[in-house]
Amino acid sequence: MWKYVKKLEYPVNIQKKDLKMAKYLLAQYGGPNGEFAAAMRYLNQRFTMPDERGKALLTDIGTEELAHIEIIAAMVYQLMDGASVEELEAAGLTSHYVQYDHALFPVDDEGVPFTSAYIEATGDYLADLVSDMAAEQRARVTYENLMNITNDPDLLGPLSFLRQREVVHYARFKELKEYYEQKYNRKSMD
DSSP, X not given: OOOOOSSOSSOOOOOSOOHHHHHHHHHHHHSTTSHHHHHHHHHHHGGGSSSHHHHHHHHHHHHXXXXXXXXXXXXXXXXXXXXXXXXXXXXXXXXXHHHHTTOOOSBOTTOOBXXXXXXXXXXXXXXXXHHHHHHHHHHHHHXXXXXXXXXXXXXXXXXXXXXXXXXXXXXXXXXXXXXXXXXXXOOOOO
């Protein structure tokens, strides 16, 4: 089903180590509103969409979220590359180091491991689309918050790109929800 292109959707080339930012970015890696949760949510929900249009959209966006996981992973890895144990400890990443060394693992910025409880699915396509729209808004806000705490252009570029993709995903989910409301004469409660 997928064709893997061995290239990031947006290039990541971070020049300065920033362990605190690496820790904060973990929110978008393994957190409840992060890219891993979004990819799993959409790729699971696609099966209960009422037609091929919905299945295709959730497959497309879920697949793109997998690409976003790669971008976040590259950012975190580059921000932590070469960090000493003392530097990791000073940044609040001692627990991460103890369990994973410099490796990536889907946790949030507080070290809480990813859980399948973050994957929302109801089987009701309108309820799921409303939830997906909200998820995209939460991710957008998180990217904006991350952008507010840095002035590094090597970080701002990919963060801005990812933020904009959340806006686009929200719009596509909204269009699909409105299409289904008309097509099936149903209304969501949003």
